[in-house]
Amino acid sequence: MPAKLILSLDGLVLKELALSKERTTIGRKPDNDIHIDNLAVSGHHAVIVTILNDSFVEDLHSTNGTLVNGRPIEKHFLQNGDVVEIGKYRIKYVNEQAGATSGIYEKTMILKQPAAARSQRPAAEAPSTEGAAAAASVAPVPAPAVAAPPEPLPKVAAPTDEGPTGTVQVLTGPAAGRELALTKALTTLGKPGVQVAVITRRPQGYFITHVEGSSFPVVNGKILDAQPHFLMDHDVVELAGVKMEFFLKR
């Protein structure tokens, strides 16, 4: 179902228009697709360009400008529910496709175009990740070594703030008493090269899994296998000769 525009003035709907064309023009002159006969509107005021399921609104250097959600724009990538304002007129952009979790566009589809038109381009340079350079995965510090992972970028979605935060407190050894909040999606524990385990934070809770080393972590006196083990409040973990307690902070 194509996206549509709803034109209104002072809360009264004047017109609905499906975005079936590649270019939908808005202006005072009668040759526009959305013709608004008002002196505050330029002859060719703005255009909405539609590429399959995406649309953009572009101001055509109008005298009085184009607003989207109250802000002046030159070009704007429209999202479902955006309101374009031209003079006193409001044009709401409705794209019901947006946010739909099922439907045909979720499936990968082939866009047929003549193969001859496509030439090879150099391989993509990755989006910059160097800004987040920081500690290696397992920091070489005395047991229990705890990785100092780089600050997660905003895109990191997995660790949510919902639910209690897991914490590990060291019970034995030189670092006894030390606490570590498990706020990252992954936290490694142990001595690199000797024994390392990882605690993963997932929506269901926290899991501990063996990463490397000949011996496996022990939880409440039981040796784990290679499978992730769900951690319960007050579980005692033994790793590289160090005991620590896992608990949930509410």
Added chain:
Amino acid sequence: MASHTHPGQVRSHNEDSLSCIPELGLAILADGMGGYNAGEVASGICVSLLGAELRQALTEVNLRGKGPLAPSATETLLRDHILRANSSVFRAAQSAPEYAGMGTTLVMGLFRDDRLTVAHIGDSRLYRLRGESLEQITRDHSLLQEQIDNGIITREQAKVSQNKNLVTRALGVSDLVEPEIRSYEIIGDDVYLFCSDGLNDMVGDEEIRFAMMTLRSNLQLAANHLVDMANDAGGRDNISVILVKVRREPPSRHGVATRLLSWFRN
């Protein structure tokens, strides 16, 4: 080398196919599309044919024992076999109405000596973790990537675009296909990630980087964790990953067999 594939949280069946042949240094991953079960037929034919034929071709090359293949010869070898796989999938698609229009993406890598030759079609990707930085090596053949390249939309806008999953090239949809093939130098400790869009649509690059870095000493665990992350984020599509880690020591230049076998760990 380690791999993991999962249908995800929404789809009932898995249209992805993959194959790892560590002794040849070969990794192949395909994300099929079209029809009810035709997607998995397309990706299955593509992966099994390429695996079997390249195994034979590379074994012959090794037996001749004339030293390493020139990069251009490796690229030609991959291209020829991809074109043959394309014809097979295309013929199969025409042979039965329920297969009509099926096709598949492809990303594959051949690790030989100190080089990696990568071929891809569509939006399945190859990433490389080198040191602490993750780079996307392949550039999607997709509408969104073309729009980004042409400055029509920004990367930020692409994340909320409704035009996801529209690929501009696929294997098996016509009698012609144009794979993009490139060669790269590899260095010890590099970790390569081949994945279908079920991973990178659900999980951000930074999360992928962090997981690969943290778990690089246990590739199977890393592969499972990447799939778990995509499922935890909604798992809207099939998710497949192959991880390949390059051994730290460069291979000695004696004996073809040692050279080939020494590349892979895990």
